[in-house]
Every structure is written in structure tokens, then in C-alpha cells.
Amino acid sequence: MIKNDLRKKKYLGTAFQKKLLFLVFAAAVIPATVVALCLYYLIFNTLSIQMFFPEAIAVNVMPVLNRVNIIIAIAIPIILLIIWLIALELSHRIAGPLYRLEKELGEIIAGNKQGPIMVRRKDEFHSLAAKINKLILKR
Amino acid sequence: MKIKHQKIIVTGLTAVVIVCALLFAAFLFNSGRPPYDKSLRGVAWFRFNQQDSLDGWEEKIFNGRVLYSVKDGSGKGYLNAYSQQAASGILRWVKFNPKKHPMISWKWKVVRFPDRKPGIFTDSSWVEKDDYAARFYVIFPRFPFFRLECLEYVWDKDLPAGTVLDNANFPNLKIIVASSGDKDLGKWINVERNVFEDFRKYFGKSPGDVGAIAIMTDADNTASTAEAQYNDIEVGYDKK
Numbered sequence: 001m002i003k004n005d006l007r008k009k010k011y012l013g014t015a016f017q018k019k020l021l022f023l024v025f026a027a028a029v030i031p032a033t034v035v036a037l038c039l040y041y042l043i044f045n046t047l048s049i050q051m052f053f054p055e056a057i058a059v060n061v062m063p064v065l066n067r068v069n070i071i072i073a074i075a076i077p078i079i080l081l082i083i084w085l086i087a088l089e090l091s092h093r094i095a096g097p098l099y100r101l102e103k104e105l106g107e108i109i110a111g112n113k114q115g116p117i118m119v120r121r122k123d124e125f126h127s128l129a130a131k132i133n134k135l136i137l138k139r
Numbered sequence: 140m141k142i143k144h145q146k147i148i149v150t151g152l153t154a155v156v157i158v159c160a161l162l163f164a165a166f167l168f169n170s171g172r173p174p175y176d177k178s179l180r181g182v183a184w185f186r187f188n189q190q191d192s193l194d195g196w197e198e199k200i201f202n203g204r205v206l207y208s209v210k211d212g213s214g215k216g217y218l219n220a221y222s223q224q225a226a227s228g229i230l231r232w233v234k235f236n237p238k239k240h241p242m243i244s245w246k247w248k249v250v251r252f253p254d255r256k257p258g259i260f261t262d263s264s265w266v267e268k269d270d271y272a273a274r275f276y277v278i279f280p281r282f283p284f285f286r287l288e289c290l291e292y293v294w295d296k297d298l299p300a301g302t303v304l305d306n307a308n309f310p311n312l313k314i315i316v317a318s319s320g321d322k323d324l325g326k327w328i329n330v331e332r333n334v335f336e337d338f339r340k341y342f343g344k345s346p347g348d349v350g351a352i353a354i355m356t357d358a359d360n361t362a363s364t365a366e367a368q369y370n371d372i373e374v375g376y377d378k379k
Contacts, residue, residue: 041282041283044283044285045283045284047285048283048285049284050199051199052197052199052228052230052278052351052353053199053201053230053276053353053355054276054287054306054309054311054312055306055312056199056201057285057287058306058309059308061285062309
């Protein structure tokens with residue numbers, strides 16, 4: 001197991017990572033968007049019904065609504081970027097070791113390398129890598 | 140956990156969610172509002188000739204409480220609205236299709252106008268000029284509710300009848316001066332409007348269903364006193 005981070009490149013460009021990245025991003029964004037939209041409309045709709053009269057809505061609800069819209073417009077791109085970066089990190093922890101496993105197995109099969117396959121401390125598939133290494137050592 | 144147990148739990152949770160949803164829907168739609176007098180001509184008729192005539196009307200208080208009370212007067216009751224530097228209104232949920240039944244009518248009488256400063260309409264302050272002795276609202280709800288459209292008919296002391304005021308803070312509100320001046324002060328005035336035609340004229344499109352009507356007499360912004368009376372509100376009938 002490697003303690004230090006030897007892979008600086010988070011985005012490997014593999015089809016698997018792209019799919020995983022999209023899934024993680026969508027799994028975070030879609031439910032959050034649905035909940036946020038429901039809360040947004042529920043709160044402002046309920047408040048408006050309670051106020052009822054247009055003048056009261058104009059003075060009390062609309063300024064708040066406009067301000068919230070501005071805040072949302074500024075915050076959404078930032079939040080999406082943060083979610084994207086987190087999704088990239090998570091996908092990298094799965095796609096990265098798979099990529100390394102595949103690459104090193106290829107080199108071992110080709111005879112270019114003999115030693116055990118290394119995985120980083122935070123990566124997934126430690127158990128799989130350990131079993132493959134046992135198989136390699138048995139040869 | 141066995142698959143059978145999982146199925147039981149999922150089924151149970153689904154049943155609980157469905158029952159809760161049905162109860163919530165029943166709560167939403169069963170407002171418990173008392174029925175209104177069936178109009179001879181249309182959907183509803185509010186005569187204010189009994190002490191419980193305000194049952195079913197909801198009050199919304201904004202800045203102090205206007206006194207809305209049913210009074211008896213020479214054989215015919217009426218709704219009296221007295222505002223002492225206050226602003227609150229009463230509303231009644233009543234639904235009808237203005238395309239089929241476009242007419243509404245009511246009677247109102249102004250006893251006292253709010254005291255506005257001279258030249259108030261040259262002032263850019265919308266808040267201060269927003270006091271009327273008598274207002275009648277026709278609400279066209281939309282979802283979300285803050286996108287509602289509204290025709291507000293007012294009796295104004297200064298502006299000529301037919302004047303339409305737009306509200307910059309709320310473009311979906313059209314304030315229409317239906318009665319004007321103080322020459323009819325203390326007299327009952329009958330107002331009849333075709334809300335379908337009014338909506339088309341001022342919004343440039345056909346209206347959806349009317350969802351509610353409301354009344355307000357206010358004098359909070361001018362810090363004065365206003366009083367008006369209302370009666371014989373009839374909504375949702377056909378033009379003769």
C-alpha cells in the first residue's frame with residue numbers, strides 16, 4: 001500500500017470514470033434540486049396565501065423573493081462546482097485504483113513488471129489488490 | 140433481513156404515506172367554510188343582513204385592525220368598515236369562471252375619505268397614496284400564489300372614474316377607479332362590472348377562474364380615519 005499520493009491527475013478520462021462522475025454528480029444534484037424547489041415554492045406560496053392581498057404581497061413577500069433569487073443565482077454555480085469537485089474526488093478513488101490495477105496487470109502479463117500492485121491508502125479495492133498480489137506471488 | 144419482511148415493511152410504509160397524503164388533501168380541500176347565499180342570478184350573493192353574515196370571511200391584518208361589523212339599517216343590513224389609522228381587509232374564497240359568468244356587482248357607500256395631503260399623486264411615494272375609503276378585490280389565483288392576478292376596484296376622492304393605476308412593485312395588480320369624487324358621499328352607489336372584459340382590457344389576455352373576492356377600507360398610510368359601507372355583493376352571473 002502506498003501512503004503518499006502518487007497520482008496527481010484526478011481526471012483520468014476513462015469511460016468508467018466519466019460514467020461514475022456523472023452518476024455521483026446527478027445523485028447529489030437531482031434530489032437536492034427537487035427538495036430545494038419544493039421548499040422554495042412551498043414557503044413563498046404559503047406566505048403569499050397568508051398575506052393574500054396583493055399590496056401586502058408586494059411589500060412583504062416580493063422583496064424577499066427577489067433577494068433570495070439573487071442569492072440563489074450567485075450560489076448555484078458555486079455549489080455546483082463544489083459538488084463537481086467532490087464527485088471528481090469520489091470517482092477518482094474508485095476509477096483510479098481500477099485504472100492502476102488494469103494497467104499494472106497488463107504490464108505483468110506482458111512481462112515488463114513483476115512486483116506487487118500498489119494501491120493508495122484512501123483508494124478502494126484493497127482486498128481485490130491483495131488477492132491479485134497473492135495470485136502473482138504464487139506464479 | 141428476509142425478502143418477505145422487507146416487502147411487508149415497504150408495503151406498510153407505502154400505506155402510511157398514502158393515508159397521510161389523503162388526510163392532508165382532505166384537510167386542504169375541506170376548509171369548513173360556511174356556504175353563501177345562492178345568488179338569484181349567479182354563483183354567490185353576500186347580503187350582510189344577518190349578524191352571522193361575516194362567517195366564512197377571513198380577516199387579514201396588516202397595520203392595525205379595521206372594524207368590520209354587520210349593521211342593521213332601515214330594514215336592510217349592511218357591512219360597515221371603520222378604519223382608525225388601520226389597514227386590514229376581509230376576504231371570501233369563491234370560485235367561478237368569468238368567461239361563462241362575467242358579471243359582479245356590489246353596493247358601496249363612503250362615509251368618510253382618508254385625509255390625503257394635497258398633491259399626493261405628484262408624490263413618488265406609492266405607499267402614502269395607497270389609502271382608499273373603499274376597495275373591492277377580484278382575485279385570480281395562480282400557482283405559486285404570489286403570481287396571482289388581481290382587479291382592484293376603488294372609490295377615490297380625487298382621481299376620475301376609469302383611471303387605472305399600475306403598481307410597479309406588483310405588475311399583476313390593476314387598480315381601477317370605479318367610483319370617484321365626494322359628491323356621492325353618504326349615498327349608496329351600485330357598481331356592476333364585467334370582470335372578463337376588464338381583465339382582457341387591462342391584462343391583454345383572457346382570465347383564469349376567479350378564486351376569491353375581498354374588501355378593504357384603510358387609512359394607515361395617511362394616519363387618518365376612513366369609513367365605508369358595503370352590501371349586496373353578487374358574483375358570477377350573466378350579463379342581461
